[in-house]
Amino acid sequence: MIEVRGLVKRFGDTTVLNGIDLTIQRGERIVVIGPSGTGKSTLLRCLNFLDRADAGTVRIGDLTVDVARASRAEILALRRRTAFVFQNYALFANRTARGNITEALVTVKGMSKAAAGARADAILGDIGLLERADAYPASLSGGQQQRVGIGRALAIEAELLLFDEPTSALDPEWVGEVLDLMRRIAEQRQTMLIVTHEMQFAREIADRVLFMEGGAIVEQGPPAELFDGPRDPRTQAFLRRVK
Amino acid sequence: MGALDLDYMLGLVPVLLRYLPLTLAMAAGAMVLALVLAVALAMIRVLRVPVLDQLVQGFVSFFRGTPLLVQLFLFYYGLPQIIPAFSAINGVQAAVAGLTLHFSAYMAESIRAAILGVDRSQWEATQAVGMTQLQAMRRIILPQAARVAAPTLLNYFIDMIKSTSLAFTLGVTEMMGAAQKEAASSFRYFEAFLLVAIFYWTVVETLSIVQRRLETRMNKAFAR
Numbered sequence: 001m002i003e004v005r006g007l008v009k010r011f012g013d014t015t016v017l018n019g020i021d022l023t024i025q026r027g028e029r030i031v032v033i034g035p036s037g038t039g040k041s042t043l044l045r046c047l048n049f050l051d052r053a054d055a056g057t058v059r060i061g062d063l064t065v066d067v068a069r070a071s072r073a074e075i076l077a078l079r080r081r082t083a084f085v086f087q088n089y090a091l092f093a094n095r096t097a098r099g100n101i102t103e104a105l106v107t108v109k110g111m112s113k114a115a116a117g118a119r120a121d122a123i124l125g126d127i128g129l130l131e132r133a134d135a136y137p138a139s140l141s142g143g144q145q146q147r148v149g150i151g152r153a154l155a156i157e158a159e160l161l162l163f164d165e166p167t168s169a170l171d172p173e174w175v176g177e178v179l180d181l182m183r184r185i186a187e188q189r190q191t192m193l194i195v196t197h198e199m200q201f202a203r204e205i206a207d208r209v210l211f212m213e214g215g216a217i218v219e220q221g222p223p224a225e226l227f228d229g230p231r232d233p234r235t236q237a238f239l240r241r242v243k
Numbered sequence: 244m245g246a247l248d249l250d251y252m253l254g255l256v257p258v259l260l261r262y263l264p265l266t267l268a269m270a271a272g273a274m275v276l277a278l279v280l281a282v283a284l285a286m287i288r289v290l291r292v293p294v295l296d297q298l299v300q301g302f303v304s305f306f307r308g309t310p311l312l313v314q315l316f317l318f319y320y321g322l323p324q325i326i327p328a329f330s331a332i333n334g335v336q337a338a339v340a341g342l343t344l345h346f347s348a349y350m351a352e353s354i355r356a357a358i359l360g361v362d363r364s365q366w367e368a369t370q371a372v373g374m375t376q377l378q379a380m381r382r383i384i385l386p387q388a389a390r391v392a393a394p395t396l397l398n399y400f401i402d403m404i405k406s407t408s409l410a411f412t413l414g415v416t417e418m419m420g421a422a423q424k425e426a427a428s429s430f431r432y433f434e435a436f437l438l439v440a441i442f443y444w445t446v447v448e449t450l451s452i453v454q455r456r457l458e459t460r461m462n463k464a465f466a467r
Contacts, residue, residue: 050367076373084371090364094386104372107382136463156372 001026002160002191007056007067009039009046009215016042017053018215024160027189031202031223034212035238040195041087043212044162047193048082049075060159080108083153087165089145091137097148098124098133101155109156123151127181143174147181154185161185163194199242203227211235252434255425259442262421267446269335269417270404273342277403278396280343281350286380288351289358299351306348312409315341319413338410345406346399353395357388390461397454401447408443418442 002024009017016039024030032040046053046067053067060081065074091100098120105116124130127147137145146166153161166182167175179201186192186205196202202209203223210220211232219232230236284303287295306314319337323330332340361384369379408419416424418439426435 048371050370076375079370080373082371084367086364086368086371088364090368090371092368092383093362093365094383094390103382104374107378108373152372 001059001061003057003059004047005057005059007043007046007053007058009042009051009053016215017046020056020215020217022210022217024191024193026159027191029186029190029192029205029207030194030210031206031208032193032195032210032212033197033199033202033238034210034218038213039215040212041164044084044164044193044195047160047162048079048084050084080156081159083156083158083161085146085149085153085161085163085166087169089137089142089149089169091145091148091152093137096134096136097129097140097144097151100137100148100152104152104156119155120151123155126154127151141174142170143177146170146174146178150178150181150185154190159191161190161192163192163196165195165197167196167198197242199227199239211238213238248431248434251429251431252438255422255435255438258425259418259421259439262416262418263442263446265335265415266404266407266418269339269342269407269410270400273339273346273407274400274403276339276343277347277350277399280347281354282385284347284351285354285358288355290376303348303351306345307352311341311345311406312412314345315409315413334410334413334415337413338407338415342403342406346403350392350396350399353392353399354388357392357395358384360391361387393458393461394454397450397457401450404446404450405443 002022004020004022007017007020007022008015018039020039020043032043034040042051045051047058049067049070052070056067058065058067058078060078063074063077063081065078070078091097092103095103098117101120101123102113102116105111105119106113109116111119121130121133124133127150129144129147129151132140132144137148140148150166163182167178170178175198179198182192182194182201183205194202194206206223208220209223209226211218211226211230211234213234219226219230219235226235227239230239284299287299315338318329318341319332319334323332358380365383365387366379369383374382407417410417411420411423414420422435422439426432429435
């Protein structure tokens with residue numbers, strides 16, 4: 001179980017996260033929606049300390065961290081229980097597709113090169129890129145890069161998968177293959193926290209949808225409830241705009 | 244105006260050739276040491292290690308702000324007067340040490356710039372998968388920075404090869420020292436110094452070819 005309490009993040013005078021409380025059950029698939037600049041990405045980035053929150057606690061499994069006082073070792077331990085999929089893929093430019101997947105297995109998890117390579121090939125097979133295993137990111141399409149990005153996140157078997165607008169930087173022609181892959185991951189009941197603007201996708205795979213605005217969770221519920229009968233006027237206004 | 248004495252020049256070729264290995268060895272030795280030192284200095288600056296960062300800034304400022312010749316004289320002729328232990332150092336060692344310190348200051352700055360030039364998302368990706376800062380540096384950031392810094396570093400190496408000629412002022416007989424000695428006994432200054440110039444030029448041009456090949460290879464991962 002993952003539990004976030006009172007998470008606050010400020011950039012200068014601007015409060016981007018205004019005391020977020022969130023509990024995520026094991027295997028739960030949560031989609032976060034909301035207007036741009038409301039702290040959706042920041043919430044994800046604070047959960048694995050890409051951005052450091054100013055106050056609050058984050059608990060993943062039996063590890064609880066007070067973000068304001070977290071030591072370097074605690075941050076590292078927490079990060080190793082999460083995996084992150086970036087909007088811009090952020091593949092290691094000096095590693096092949098296979099190398100991107102084996103990198104953390106070898107350096108972080110201490111697997112042997114052979115075992116890591118075998119795991120990577122299995123994942124590359126899963127994401128349909130085994131024949132591109134030796135290609136460097138620069139020679140892969142956007143969709144292929146993001147699939148490798150997702151493969152890299154899957155490989156470390158984290159307790160929580162974080163997806164930060166994984167299809168927003170993609171040309172429209174590549175969006176489908178990435179969403180398909182995410183659907184398959186969702187079917188395996190991985191714990192997922194996804195920020196996306198793909199409303200149809202959210203409706204299909206989410207157990208719960210959070211609507212965020214102004215650094216707070218305004219409303220949340222099962223997709224059918226939130227999309228078809230939003231109660232808060234801000235949710236209603238947002239959904240009208242995106243339809 | 245006297246004619247160019249080609250026979251004399253040709254006769255000098257094997258003489259200078261004998262000192263080429265020392266010139267190359269000093270340059271190669273100083274380059275390896277300077278690279279190791281420069282990477283360490285650059286990492287201290289990029290990771291903003293307290294206290295050390297300020298020391299490195301002072302180091303870089305001094306070695307970039309004073310002439311190499313002055314530094315060599317200061318260490319070889321000056322330092323032993325203050326610290327007697329330094330008098331055990333010979334000219335070759337002093338020259339290599341001077342070249343190392345001098346060029347590491349320049350190289351540290353270009354390595355630092357190259358590290359800072361690596362896209363921020365690369366750092367974030369290493370953090371997201373749980374790598375430590377050192378692992379990230381060694382495996383992801385430095386290799387990418389190396390590709391950016393390589394042309395500049397090779398230029399410094401070229402500069403370093405030429406700068407080994409200053410070792411002659413510390414009493415070392417390397418290529419320049421040998422040419423100077425030959426010229427002084429034959430009074431054929433033009434021939435001797437023209438020949439030593441051709442030697443340096445040839446070495447540097449050879450290196451430029453290696454440089455181009457190396458860059459093609461290092462860009463492999465980034466070819467579309």
